[in-house]
Amino acid sequence: MTKDLLKPRRRMIIFALWFGAATSIALLRFCYRYLDDLAHQKTGTFLPRLIEESTGIYTSALLFVGVVFFTLSFRLQRENWRRRLPVYVLGMVCFSAAHTTLMALTRQLIFPLAGLGEYDYGIMFYRYLMEFSNQVIFYWLTVTLTHLIALYRESRARELQTAQLEAELAQAQLQALQSQIQPHFLFNALNTISAVIYEDAQTADMMIVRLSNFLRGLLNSSQVQEVTLQEELNFLNLYLDIMRPRFEERLQITFAVEQGIQEALVPKLILQPLVENSIKHAADPISGAVNIEVEATRNNGSLWLQVKDNGPGLPTDEQTNLTTGVGLSNTVKRLKHLYGNQQKFVIANADLGGLLIQVSLPYHLGEPFNPPRKESSYD
Numbered sequence: 001m002t003k004d005l006l007k008p009r010r011r012m013i014i015f016a017l018w019f020g021a022a023t024s025i026a027l028l029r030f031c032y033r034y035l036d037d038l039a040h041q042k043t044g045t046f047l048p049r050l051i052e053e054s055t056g057i058y059t060s061a062l063l064f065v066g067v068v069f070f071t072l073s074f075r076l077q078r079e080n081w082r083r084r085l086p087v088y089v090l091g092m093v094c095f096s097a098a099h100t101t102l103m104a105l106t107r108q109l110i111f112p113l114a115g116l117g118e119y120d121y122g123i124m125f126y127r128y129l130m131e132f133s134n135q136v137i138f139y140w141l142t143v144t145l146t147h148l149i150a151l152y153r154e155s156r157a158r159e160l161q162t163a164q165l166e167a168e169l170a171q172a173q174l175q176a177l178q179s180q181i182q183p184h185f186l187f188n189a190l191n192t193i194s195a196v197i198y199e200d201a202q203t204a205d206m207m208i209v210r211l212s213n214f215l216r217g218l219l220n221s222s223q224v225q226e227v228t229l230q231e232e233l234n235f236l237n238l239y240l241d242i243m244r245p246r247f248e249e250r251l252q253i254t255f256a257v258e259q260g261i262q263e264a265l266v267p268k269l270i271l272q273p274l275v276e277n278s279i280k281h282a283a284d285p286i287s288g289a290v291n292i293e294v295e296a297t298r299n300n301g302s303l304w305l306q307v308k309d310n311g312p313g314l315p316t317d318e319q320t321n322l323t324t325g326v327g328l329s330n331t332v333k334r335l336k337h338l339y340g341n342q343q344k345f346v347i348a349n350a351d352l353g354g355l356l357i358q359v360s361l362p363y364h365l366g367e368p369f370n371p372p373r374k375e376s377s378y379d
Helices: 008-039 046-073 081-113 124-197 201-220 229-250 272-281 316-324 326-339
Strands: 226-228 251-257 265-267 290-299 302-309 344-349 355-362
Touching: 008 046, 046 081, 046 124, 081 124, 124 201, 124 229, 201 229, 226 229, 229 251, 229 265, 229 272, 229 290, 265 326, 272 290, 272 302, 272 326, 272 355, 326 344, 326 355
Parallel strands: 251 290
Antiparallel strands: 226 265, 290 302, 302 355, 344 355
């Protein structure tokens, strides 16, 4: 905190506040004393009262700066208060003596210059005792407020540091989840190519080229957690380009994307594991045909993504176990990390047969979505 006070801009602001507060207090004190004189029919006290109150407040304000720096340099802590409390008491005595001395000196200097003659402050021994009571209150009030402000700033700094660490941890967890998806996808893609290479070398070669294009696209955005819906659809089509040579006309994909939502941000590779799951589980056991529908719509501030296939669906007792695989389980975890409770992941048998996976997330453009901390959910 002491270093912050020494920054040029902050120093100028603090000086302006210090000077403004001191001047305001001096004027208020002067009005009180001068009006009291008028109430007692005392005249000719305007200038003397103005000088007295101004010198009293400005010298006090000058010493106030010293008390603040003293307090910040020798903070009272639970482990040191017994040792440092006597130092504060000594500081109180020094502050009182210094303030009374400065008031006497400045008034003795200014009064003759203002044409008011020599200033009579009385017997200084009693003046020191008289001013002590007021100065003790001011001194300990300054010490207390300085400690409270310092504690508040430290608390805020800890909160900001905690929030930063939480954000860094969440980002690291997201990167870890994303890094798991890519090897998982690569392993599955290589297995698919391996199954084709001995049957049709030309098709396998084409799949390898398309896999290379897909991986190049991943590397170009490796540090990004969210991409536009259009970019995600492009990623999905690159993946489908790898699969199509193997399935040929047996793989049918239809897209239904609402107009005007292509720039909405979605998690990168959110659709690929969903479609991969359908390709793996929804193929007709006889013909090997797979029909998949991919939809994207906007509804009440949410973006809905849906993948539906014509496969056998799932027995009821297995629906809750489907997300244990790497692809789907990581998808669920990433959604929770990115959007907290403002996301939904629903997997169920479709009304007319097949499997239906629906993902809902906040509709947002341009900037990453930050869920409210109280609603965030972390695994």
